[in-house]
Amino acid sequence: MTSTMAPPKATRPVRGRVVAGVATGLARHLGMPVWVVRLAFVVLSFAAGIGIVLYAAFWAVLPLDADTPDVDLAAARSSDTARLLALAALVVGVGLLLAALGVDIASGAVIPVIVAVFGAALIWRQTDDEQRDAWSAAAGRAARQTAGTTAAAGRWRIGIGIGLVLLALVALLAGRTSPAEAVQGMAVALLIIGGVALVVFPWIYRQWREQSEQRRALIRAEERAEIAAHVHDSVLQTLTLIQRASNDPQEVMRLARTEERALRSWLYAPTGDPDRTFAAALERDASQIESAYDATIDLVTVGDSVLDARITALVAASREAMVNAARHGGGAVSVYAEIDEEAAEVFVRDRGAGFDLAAVAEDRHGVRESVIGRMERNGGTASIRSMTGLGTEVHLRMPIRTDVTT
Amino acid sequence: MTTARLRLVLVDDHAMVRAGVRAELGDAFDIVGEAADVAEAINVITATAPDVVLLDVHLPGGDARAVLDACVAAVPATRFLALSVSDAPEDVVATVRGGARGYVTKAISGPELRAAVQRIADGDAVFSPRLAGFVLDAFAGGAAEKDDEIDRLTPREREVMRLIARGYTYREVATELVLSIKTVETHVSAVLRKLQLSDRRELAKWASSRRLI
Numbered sequence: 001m002t003s004t005m006a007p008p009k010a011t012r013p014v015r016g017r018v019v020a021g022v023a024t025g026l027a028r029h030l031g032m033p034v035w036v037v038r039l040a041f042v043v044l045s046f047a048a049g050i051g052i053v054l055y056a057a058f059w060a061v062l063p064l065d066a067d068t069p070d071v072d073l074a075a076a077r078s079s080d081t082a083r084l085l086a087l088a089a090l091v092v093g094v095g096l097l098l099a100a101l102g103v104d105i106a107s108g109a110v111i112p113v114i115v116a117v118f119g120a121a122l123i124w125r126q127t128d129d130e131q132r133d134a135w136s137a138a139a140g141r142a143a144r145q146t147a148g149t150t151a152a153a154g155r156w157r158i159g160i161g162i163g164l165v166l167l168a169l170v171a172l173l174a175g176r177t178s179p180a181e182a183v184q185g186m187a188v189a190l191l192i193i194g195g196v197a198l199v200v201f202p203w204i205y206r207q208w209r210e211q212s213e214q215r216r217a218l219i220r221a222e223e224r225a226e227i228a229a230h231v232h233d234s235v236l237q238t239l240t241l242i243q244r245a246s247n248d249p250q251e252v253m254r255l256a257r258t259e260e261r262a263l264r265s266w267l268y269a270p271t272g273d274p275d276r277t278f279a280a281a282l283e284r285d286a287s288q289i290e291s292a293y294d295a296t297i298d299l300v301t302v303g304d305s306v307l308d309a310r311i312t313a314l315v316a317a318s319r320e321a322m323v324n325a326a327r328h329g330g331g332a333v334s335v336y337a338e339i340d341e342e343a344a345e346v347f348v349r350d351r352g353a354g355f356d357l358a359a360v361a362e363d364r365h366g367v368r369e370s371v372i373g374r375m376e377r378n379g380g381t382a383s384i385r386s387m388t389g390l391g392t393e394v395h396l397r398m399p400i401r402t403d404v405t406t
Numbered sequence: 407m408t409t410a411r412l413r414l415v416l417v418d419d420h421a422m423v424r425a426g427v428r429a430e431l432g433d434a435f436d437i438v439g440e441a442a443d444v445a446e447a448i449n450v451i452t453a454t455a456p457d458v459v460l461l462d463v464h465l466p467g468g469d470a471r472a473v474l475d476a477c478v479a480a481v482p483a484t485r486f487l488a489l490s491v492s493d494a495p496e497d498v499v500a501t502v503r504g505g506a507r508g509y510v511t512k513a514i515s516g517p518e519l520r521a522a523v524q525r526i527a528d529g530d531a532v533f534s535p536r537l538a539g540f541v542l543d544a545f546a547g548g549a550a551e552k553d554d555e556i557d558r559l560t561p562r563e564r565e566v567m568r569l570i571a572r573g574y575t576y577r578e579v580a581t582e583l584v585l586s587i588k589t590v591e592t593h594v595s596a597v598l599r600k601l602q603l604s605d606r607r608e609l610a611k612w613a614s615s616r617r618l619i
Contacts, residue, residue, distance in 0.1 A: 298535055298573065300539035301539065302543045303546065336535065338542065338568070338571075340546065347572045347573075349572055393572070
């Protein structure tokens, strides 16, 4: 660790791991080749099993890599199964090797220890997976279908793990004593565990309660601070501005409308990112145009989609159409956007005098190039309907590629 | 136009809003009562049995739903129009499902509000573009597995809803689809009925998926 740059924080990756990603994670952290770390673990394992203990300790301590946005859960799962099978085969192989070397496996403590380690590994792995699932659900990946089955599989895995550990303990005891004594020993052990639990439980429970209480209080305080900051930044500022501009009704209108829209989107809008989703992008453009052109834009969206190249082009064309409507239409502009499986459509309607498209000069960049041209270049269509006296409606349609990736 | 002036009750916890609405509607209608919270609203509405109630969605001591639940059976002839600043779909949909025959935002202009009240009084439904958008959103997707017609919009109803969402007035919808205004009103009322009666699971799921706070 001689590098002056901060090494990446040690985490366990989800991909490219053999057992739990400890070696890969450490190698990344230390800037060493993975095989060196793996070899070190293997060599150390022969020194009275220190390697195994170390591995287990790192497993428990190192967090799982959170920056793996596109984990294909199903694929990760099936490769998990394959890896577990491989691991089991390896364990059997080592056992056979030991037997061949003359170590008496049957009477010794070797098998029970292996079984216990295997059971424990199962349980630990499962907590890993639950963490991973929580992240991918938080990342908005459609983990809903798999959630039910994995929960069941998880319970099974934990059950099997506990079973294996208990079995190993029993085997360990039974190997040394008579069965009756073994049962007696287990009973004593359970009694002791129960007693300790009885003594410690209230204390742990209280600790846990206090901690979650504190956390909740913290969240509340943060929320309050956020609201206060927002109100101060926007509402109070705007009210001050309105008082100052009270002799200019147009300006007051504009300020109030801008503020209303900002507050409204803050309170009710789907928490979309205008750089990532269609509805949020339109919302942002509409509010910008409203304040820039002193118009009222009523935006209604049905459905939503992630922004890809085509949808981005659609948003840009819609923006241009909204600017046109706000500039020439006068008064209220209605914008309706709808996305279904086949296409994304946007209707921009104003109630201005209307105009004749044929009369619009070729070089008028606004409509021809930035609306119609942009749509057609991206495989969409644009049509403009002007109803004299009733205003103008621009209809933009962008077909959606139907590549199913779920 | 009817000879007798329509009788209205205004329910809103903001005196400013009531004063504004009164100023805009006072010439055309008789405003027979005002209320600022749920209990008061129920008293005033059941006592005066007005033709139309303008009902704010959020009220102290409950919400519009509480008023609707208490009043719809007691004064069956009274019709309710939700008037709110809220854009939250679950508020809007809950109010309409509670028995309101329409929903408009407080940004609505005076003449439009007058027209909406008249329309409600005539027994029709009033859909703002936003409410039409909510309906399209809620009834979107394949309902093919459920063939109960109450859970689906007919193609015609869908067309009408889309035009309303695009900012068309009923009259413009009628012209566009070459229908009479009466037919458009019939379609809109049918959609309102479906919105109120459908127990479509998607509707609840959709509203809750839009819930943020």
